[in-house]
Amino acid sequence: MTDVSTTTGSPAPTESIPGPAWLGVGKLRTMAAHPPRFFTGLREEYGPVVRFPFGNSHGYLLSDPRVIQDVYIASDRKFGKDVLKIGKGNRAAPMAIILGRGLATSDGDFHRTQRRRIQPIFHRQRIAGYGATFASLAAEASAGWTDGQQMNVHEQMYEISLGMVAKTIFDVSLDADVAHTIRTAFPRRGGPLRWEQVVPFGRFVIKLPLRNNRRFRKGRKALNEIIYRMIEERRQGPGDGDDLLSVLLSVQDAETGEFMDDELVRDEAMTLLFAGHETSSGALTWAYHLLSKNPEAKKRMHAELDEVLGDRLPEVSDLPRLVWTDAVFSEALRLYPPVWVTVRRTLTEYTGAGYVLPPDSFVMISPWVVHHDPQWWPEPEAFAPQRWIASDGADPLGGHAVAPGRPRMAYLPFGAGPRQCIGNAFARMEAIMALATIGRHWDFEAVNDDPVDVVTHITVQPRRGVQMIARRRR
Numbered sequence: 306m307t308d309v310s311t312t313t314g315s316p317a318p319t320e321s322i323p324g325p326a327w328l329g330v331g332k333l334r335t336m337a338a339h340p341p342r343f344f345t346g347l348r349e350e351y352g353p354v355v356r357f358p359f360g361n362s363h364g365y366l367l368s369d370p371r372v373i374q375d376v377y378i379a380s381d382r383k384f385g386k387d388v389l390k391i392g393k394g395n396r397a398a399p400m401a402i403i404l405g406r407g408l409a410t411s412d413g414d415f416h417r418t419q420r421r422r423i424q425p426i427f428h429r430q431r432i433a434g435y436g437a438t439f440a441s442l443a444a445e446a447s448a449g450w451t452d453g454q455q456m457n458v459h460e461q462m463y464e465i466s467l468g469m470v471a472k473t474i475f476d477v478s479l480d481a482d483v484a485h486t487i488r489t490a491f492p493r494r495g496g497p498l499r500w501e502q503v504v505p506f507g508r509f510v511i512k513l514p515l516r517n518n519r520r521f522r523k524g525r526k527a528l529n530e531i532i533y534r535m536i537e538e539r540r541q542g543p544g545d546g547d548d549l550l551s552v553l554l555s556v557q558d559a560e561t562g563e564f565m566d567d568e569l570v571r572d573e574a575m576t577l578l579f580a581g582h583e584t585s586s587g588a589l590t591w592a593y594h595l596l597s598k599n600p601e602a603k604k605r606m607h608a609e610l611d612e613v614l615g616d617r618l619p620e621v622s623d624l625p626r627l628v629w630t631d632a633v634f635s636e637a638l639r640l641y642p643p644v645w646v647t648v649r650r651t652l653t654e655y656t657g658a659g660y661v662l663p664p665d666s667f668v669m670i671s672p673w674v675v676h677h678d679p680q681w682w683p684e685p686e687a688f689a690p691q692r693w694i695a696s697d698g699a700d701p702l703g704g705h706a707v708a709p710g711r712p713r714m715a716y717l718p719f720g721a722g723p724r725q726c727i728g729n730a731f732a733r734m735e736a737i738m739a740l741a742t743i744g745r746h747w748d749f750e751a752v753n754d755d756p757v758d759v760v761t762h763i764t765v766q767p768r769r770g771v772q773m774i775a776r777r778r779r
């Protein structure tokens with residue numbers, strides 16, 4: 306593989322990177338209506354490295370897996386996530402308004418220390434301990450459904466995912482005030498992760514005396530109070546709790562031996578709470594939407610569940626045998642990656658992909674754009690779980706995603722490198738447990754053939770949810 310960070314010839318100047326000189330009405334309209342489609346269009350028109358107008362400067366869209374690998378992994382220290390600082394200096398990271406200095410919104414040495422502290426909490430063995438909780442929460446949620454009931458599957462998946470993080474982080478149920486506050490204070494899908502938090506003037510917008518803003522601030526205050534109260538209770542208690550909040554309070558830094566203070570524990574708990582349920586509920590909803598449009602894939606998943614589980618709840622030890630269910634989830638994450646874009650700021654001059662990017666540049670890497678690139682994904686729009694299962698070659702799509710020699714970064718729903726999603730194993734297990742538990746007894750049928758509109762509230766969500774009819778299978 307060529308080294309993309311240091312080119313053999315002289316790197317070309319930034320100005321020679323292809324891209325639109327300005328964005329006309331048509332492009333701006335697509336950008337507003339469907340940002341992932343807009344950036345996919347830029348990649349199709351201009352190639353794997355695109356320079357586009359961004360504010361009074363330029364942004365760069367990188368879609369070549371080798372370059373992405375370099376940015377995410379080898380050259381990670383040349384990039385920060387604090388993109389609101391671009392051009393203006395000392396601003397907080399996007400979303401810090403709600404997430405504080407948690408893992409997703411911190412940078413540099415501070416982030417590295419926090420990541421080192423928190424990583425062990427997401428060790429596979431600990432996550433495996435949550436398997437039974439995931440299955441029983443999904444079973445509990447579906448126990449209330451009736452045959453033929455029409456429902457918004459997104460709302461159902463939202464409740465299930467929220468229940469899973471509430472239980473694992475705070476050891477509380479969906480009746481608890483933390484879940485209630487999230488629902489009432491941030492009722493819009495996309496929750497508190499609003500667009501105002503990713504634009505430079507957002508901090509001012511959020512202070513305006515508008516109803517939504519008042520609700521947002523009230524919700525944030527209420528959540529803070531609840532989390533600080535729970536921290537206090539854990540500190541007073543015996544200190545042997547198994548929920549993530551207790552574990553956050555007990556972890557010491559391996560090098561310094563220091564514990565986290567209450568504010569930092571609050572930031573990390575809030576980060577896990579929001580990073581953990583917005584994403585997963587969207588992913589599960591898209592999986593059901595795709596299955597409803599692909600009866601053969603659905604039939605095969607149900608046959609697998611009948612064979613492996615019959616009537617019983619799934620256990621962690623069943624996961625290696627739920628091959629097709631796992632492939633369904635991988636393919637749903639490919640077509641609708643919940644985190645459709647990741648952003649970086651160049652901290653120094655960066656040479657990659659044969660070009661020089663100046664310091665303080667805005668860099669975008671979009672899982673959506675890469676996952677829809679026909680160079681890596683034949684028939685990119687087709688939902689084909691068989692891509693993920695090694696095959697004898699009879700099916701042209703069979704097994705290609707797991708064939709040797711493919712660039713690793715052609716598939717990046719969880720990012721990669723030091724900023725890779727810390728909850729990826731958690732999310733996968735949660736999703737497979739939910740799909741398997743529900744799929745034993747329930748089938749979802751689409752109410753109609755209407756396309757489901759996408760909205761990007763930071764994560765990719767169905768605009769008005771997805772209406773489906775639940776049919777009891779057995």
Ligand code: HEM
Pocket residue numbers: 386408409410420576577578580581582584585588642643644647648717718719720721723724725726727728729731732
């Ligand atoms: C399908 C579900 C999920 C998807 C697709 C997803 C995707 C991602 C992606 C792409 C990133 C990297 C962002 C970047 O590079 O800028 C990320 C970061 C993160 N995710 Fe997830 N995520 C999911 C579920 C979860 C869950 C369940 C948790 C926690 C319980 C979680 C916690 C985090 C945290 C804390 C970070 C920041 C990590 C760091 O910067 O060190 N995510 N996620």
